[in-house]
Amino acid sequence: MPLPSFTVFDTETTGLDPQKGHKIIEIAGVRIENGEIQDETTFMELVNPERDIPLEARQINRIQEEDVRLAPTIDQILPRFLEFAQGSILVAHNAAFDMRFLEREKQLCWGYVELPECLCTLCLSRTLYPTEFRHNLDALTRRFGLTMPEARHRALPDVLLTAQCLLRMMREHDIATIEQLREKAEYHAGIVAK
Numbered sequence: 001m002p003l004p005s006f007t008v009f010d011t012e013t014t015g016l017d018p019q020k021g022h023k024i025i026e027i028a029g030v031r032i033e034n035g036e037i038q039d040e041t042t043f044m045e046l047v048n049p050e051r052d053i054p055l056e057a058r059q060i061n062r063i064q065e066e067d068v069r070l071a072p073t074i075d076q077i078l079p080r081f082l083e084f085a086q087g088s089i090l091v092a093h094n095a096a097f098d099m100r101f102l103e104r105e106k107q108l109c110w111g112y113v114e115l116p117e118c119l120c121t122l123c124l125s126r127t128l129y130p131t132e133f134r135h136n137l138d139a140l141t142r143r144f145g146l147t148m149p150e151a152r153h154r155a156l157p158d159v160l161l162t163a164q165c166l167l168r169m170m171r172e173h174d175i176a177t178i179e180q181l182r183e184k185a186e187y188h189a190g191i192v193a194k
Helices: 055-061 074-085 095-110 121-128 137-143 155-172 178-185
Strands: 006-013 024-033 036-046 089-092 118-120
Touching (some): 006 055, 006 155, 024 055, 024 074, 024 095, 036 074, 036 155, 074 095, 089 095, 089 155, 121 155
Parallel strands (some): 006 089, 089 118
Antiparallel strands (some): 006 024
């Protein structure tokens, strides 16, 4: 079976654990169609978390409380994101982290909503490069000789970087079917620190 469309996505959050009340403050995505990044059509939204943003989070993603104060809340943003991703498979770097937030947020919004399947580029890297010590996005960027975005740790630059890494890994290892990709990029529950 040939490769489907993908939506590579990323979230920025107020902290690491949605079960402790941490929330999404930014979500971004880009589609990959027929093996090409559609960077002219992206999704990027700030989200009002309806809570404070701790200093540690602000230092990493540089999103301030005034940036999100007038932004829509997740119950408005998540349906728009899912519409953007419709008909595709989700992909994230460290997918367990982002999917735990999406799962928690959708439960708080409306209870049962089906999220698309999601594959993980961190898991893919670990499978394809078992002798490498690091598999974070910075390490992949260096490994593939990609340009580090100035706004690293913001959702859209990280999404575009993840999409490039995904395609590079697939090409280097001749991954041509969704079955091959699923076998190597499935994520398992559990948080890996971003």
